[in-house]
Amino acid sequence: FSGRSGIDDDLFEELEEVLIQADVGVKTTFALIENLKEDVENEDIKEPEVLMDYFHKELKKLLQDEEGGIGLDDKLNIIMVVGVNGAGKTTTIAKIAGRFKEQGKRVMLAAGDTFRAGAIEQLQIWGDRLGINVISQQEGSDAAAVAYDAVQAAKAREMDLLIIDTAGRLHTQKNLMEELKKVKRIIDAQAAENNASVEVLLVLDATTGQNAISQAKIFNDAVKVDGIVLTKLDGTAKGGIVVAVKNELNIPIKLIGVGEAAEDLQDFNPEEFIKALFS
Amino acid sequence: SLAEKLQDTLAKLRGKGKLSEDDVKAALKEVKMALLEADVNYKIVKDFVKKIEERAVGKEVMESLTPAQQVIKIVNEELQNLMGGTQSELNISSKPPTIIMMVGLQGSGKTTSAGKLARILSNKGKQPLLAAADVYRPAAIRQLQVLGERLDIPVFSMGDKKDPVDIAKGSLSYASSHNCDTIILDTAGRLHIDEEMMEELKLVKTAVEPDEILLVVDAMTGQDAVNVADNFDKKLNIDGIVLTKTDGDARGGAALSIKAVTGKPIKFVGTGEKLADLEQFHPDRMASRILG
Numbered sequence: 001f002s003g004r005s006g007i008d009d010d011l012f013e014e015l016e017e018v019l020i021q022a023d024v025g026v027k028t029t030f031a032l033i034e035n036l037k038e039d040v041e042n043e044d045i046k047e048p049e050v051l052m053d054y055f056h057k058e059l060k061k062l063l064q065d066e067e068g069g070i071g072l073d074d075k076l077n078i079i080m081v082v083g084v085n086g087a088g089k090t091t092t093i094a095k096i097a098g099r100f101k102e103q104g105k106r107v108m109l110a111a112g113d114t115f116r117a118g119a120i121e122q123l124q125i126w127g128d129r130l131g132i133n134v135i136s137q138q139e140g141s142d143a144a145a146v147a148y149d150a151v152q153a154a155k156a157r158e159m160d161l162l163i164i165d166t167a168g169r170l171h172t173q174k175n176l177m178e179e180l181k182k183v184k185r186i187i188d189a190q191a192a193e194n195n196a197s198v199e200v201l202l203v204l205d206a207t208t209g210q211n212a213i214s215q216a217k218i219f220n221d222a223v224k225v226d227g228i229v230l231t232k233l234d235g236t237a238k239g240g241i242v243v244a245v246k247n248e249l250n251i252p253i254k255l256i257g258v259g260e261a262a263e264d265l266q267d268f269n270p271e272e273f274i275k276a277l278f279s
Numbered sequence: 280s281l282a283e284k285l286q287d288t289l290a291k292l293r294g295k296g297k298l299s300e301d302d303v304k305a306a307l308k309e310v311k312m313a314l315l316e317a318d319v320n321y322k323i324v325k326d327f328v329k330k331i332e333e334r335a336v337g338k339e340v341m342e343s344l345t346p347a348q349q350v351i352k353i354v355n356e357e358l359q360n361l362m363g364g365t366q367s368e369l370n371i372s373s374k375p376p377t378i379i380m381m382v383g384l385q386g387s388g389k390t391t392s393a394g395k396l397a398r399i400l401s402n403k404g405k406q407p408l409l410a411a412a413d414v415y416r417p418a419a420i421r422q423l424q425v426l427g428e429r430l431d432i433p434v435f436s437m438g439d440k441k442d443p444v445d446i447a448k449g450s451l452s453y454a455s456s457h458n459c460d461t462i463i464l465d466t467a468g469r470l471h472i473d474e475e476m477m478e479e480l481k482l483v484k485t486a487v488e489p490d491e492i493l494l495v496v497d498a499m500t501g502q503d504a505v506n507v508a509d510n511f512d513k514k515l516n517i518d519g520i521v522l523t524k525t526d527g528d529a530r531g532g533a534a535l536s537i538k539a540v541t542g543k544p545i546k547f548v549g550t551g552e553k554l555a556d557l558e559q560f561h562p563d564r565m566a567s568r569i570l571g
């Protein structure tokens with residue numbers, strides 16, 4: 001954009017193209033560009049470079065939250081991880097667990113996906129690799145029962161962090177969303193009884209298009225999402241969906257996944273994200 | 280829906296007689312918005328809208344008493360031309376076993392679709408063999424084995440310490456000694472930009488010469504679908520696509536983008552998590568879903 005001579009319709013069209021191709025979506029892109037056009041008038045911006053710099057700052061304000069990354073309270077922290085099928089929940093749990101274990105925290109995992117083939121084994125292998133205990137029951141057992149057991153065990157063994165895996169589910173599957181609510185209720189009740197904090201992380205795949213907004217809305221309505229993890233940013237997708245999600249729902253983006261190994265987890269950094277969006 | 284939006288846009292001209300250029304522009308803008316909201320790739324949308332424009336300024340729309348309906352009809356026709364038209368059967372080898380290779384990004388639904396496909400083939404009287412060539416993902420082999428057990432279909436595995444090329448070759452010998460006429464090879468999810476992992480797929484392809492390479496794509500994929508499909512196709516010359524998770528409410532524009540950029544047919548759609556949830560692709564249903 002800096003090679004341009006002036007601010008004209010072509011520039012705004014180019015900006016629209018970049019944002020839409022980054023999966024920011026039509027609605028959010030138009031809103032952002034309309035605001036930008038107003039600012040160009042009000043602030044009397046004449047140079048494309050000044051405009052882009054200004055736009056970067058506006059996007060940063062939108063995406064910024066005081067809570068990039070995750071912090072733990074001085075008690076049992078319970079994190080419940082939710083999201084649609086294949087988004088990267090189980091792998092993200094391993095990454096978060098590994099990070100806190102390295103910081104010397106006492107971490108435990110719960111194999112709350114009692115449905116999918118090989119799901120429990122998948123988390124158990126991660127547990128073995130990281131030297132972390134995994135609470136599980138038989139495949140086909142009640143996910144809420146696993147959650148209940150896990151909170152009891154985490155409290156009894158004085159854990160700092162318990163991360164609960166859940167089965168992937170499409171937000172449009174009403175019965176599965178009801179099941180998720182039930183699991184959340186059990187966790188909340190157990191947390192209250194045991195002076196534990198509860199946080200819900202929604203995992204969104206960076207390759208997802210506009211459906212991410214629907215996912216975020218419905219998961220948030222069901223279990224109030226405290227933060228978003230954007231996975232698979234090591235691919236070529238820009239993950240612009242989080243701009244739309246933040247704009248519409250104001251849920252903080254906390255972490256990003258940048259690979260398949262335990263160390264491939266980073267705190268969400270709005271500046272770097274925006275830079276990558278325009279690259 | 281697009282139909283309703285076009286009705287609104289062009290309804291104001293009822294009784295005006297002829298459509299003006301501005302009216303056509305407004306209608307085309309609605310089409311563009313609908314396709315972008317449906318996740319169709321930006322560049323594909325531009326090309327597609329151009330095609331619509333060429334027909335929209337012709338007599339069939341300009342002199343129609345119901346221009347909105349005409350535009351919808353044109354959009355639908357052009358969409359279906361793009362989506363369908365090519366054969367969507369699996370390639371069968373003249374010398375068994377037929378080898379089907381599942382490839383795609385992480386989490387797209389390859390392993391589950393492999394199981395579903397094995398079930399369909401088994402119901403058709405084939406003797407399928409599932410082959411576990413994902414040696415990276417924790418419990419990937421176990422996942423395929425569980426699916427095989429549920430379907431009473433054999434699963435060939437050499438554990439996760441062997442090279443996927445050796446596993447693919449091993450599945451060939453196993454198939455011949457166990458009378459399996461079709462092998463469905465499950466591979467690890469990978470990025471199209473991971474040169475080493477894409478090379479691994481090329482080596483597997485060279486080693487066993489699959490009759491069918493299926494790119495498994497998540498129906499909720501956004502603008503990036505074009506990059507992924509183009510890369511996989513250029514490197515492997517894929518035979519078809521499996522579009523998964525269509526039981527959600529994603530409009531599925533990725534399907535249009537992928538077809539437009541590769542020309543390869545969508546052969547199956549995943550419609551749920553159960554092993555029975557795999558169906559033949561219907562271009563007309565997909566077209567109306569994308570239009571919304």
Ligand SMILES: Nc1nc2c(ncn2[C@@H]2O[C@H](COP(=O)(O)OP(=O)(O)OP(=O)(O)O)[C@@H](O)[C@H]2O)c(=O)[nH]1
Pocket residue numbers: 083084085086087088089090091092113116119166167168169231232233234235256257258259260264385386416468470
């Ligand atoms: N490249 C890349 N792959 C990832 C990332 N996060 C997860 N994956 C991969 O995505 C695939 C799916 O990950 P899972 O952790 O099984 O996803 P999930 O959400 O638990 O899946 P379900 O439980 O089946 O709904 C695996 O192959 C992971 O290795 C990431 O940040 N980058």
Ligand SMILES: Nc1nc2c(ncn2[C@@H]2O[C@H](COP(=O)(O)OP(=O)(O)OP(=O)(O)O)[C@@H](O)[C@H]2O)c(=O)[nH]1
Pocket residue numbers: 085086116168170383384385386387388389390391392413416419466467468469495523524525526548549550551552556
């Ligand atoms: N609702 C729905 N879920 C699906 C469909 N196909 C696959 N899934 C789910 O999507 C998730 C990922 O499926 P997998 O088969 O593990 O995906 P994969 O491509 O093998 O993943 P990697 O091997 O890690 O790359 C699982 O939870 C599946 O149950 C579908 O058509 N509909």
Ligand SMILES: [Mg+2]
Pocket residue numbers: 089090091113119165166167168
């Ligand atoms: Mg999982």
Ligand SMILES: [Mg+2]
Pocket residue numbers: 389390391413416419465466467468
């Ligand atoms: Mg797999």
